[in-house]
Amino acid sequence: MLVGIVPAVNPGRGSLGVTGTPAFFVNGRFLNGAKPVQEFAKLINAELQRLNLPVPPAATAQAAAPAPAAPGRQ
Secondary structure (H helix, E strand, O other): OHHHHHHHHOOOHHHHOOOOOOEEEEOOEEEEOOOOHHHHHHHHHHHHHHOOOOOOHHHHHHHHOOOOOOOOOO
């Protein structure tokens, strides 16, 4: 019974390349796994530039900021 449930719950799993969570799409570009906010900012800023849209100054600063150290790895 579970075999039929998994494809119904996760229809994009095979066709979109999603194999786990978290999984994100930004304008069709796939990000797999937990990512720091800076990685999202870089991807979003690149998409804005590709579409000839203005990148907000705060978004540029956020993308340039170093990612914080993971807890216990300082």
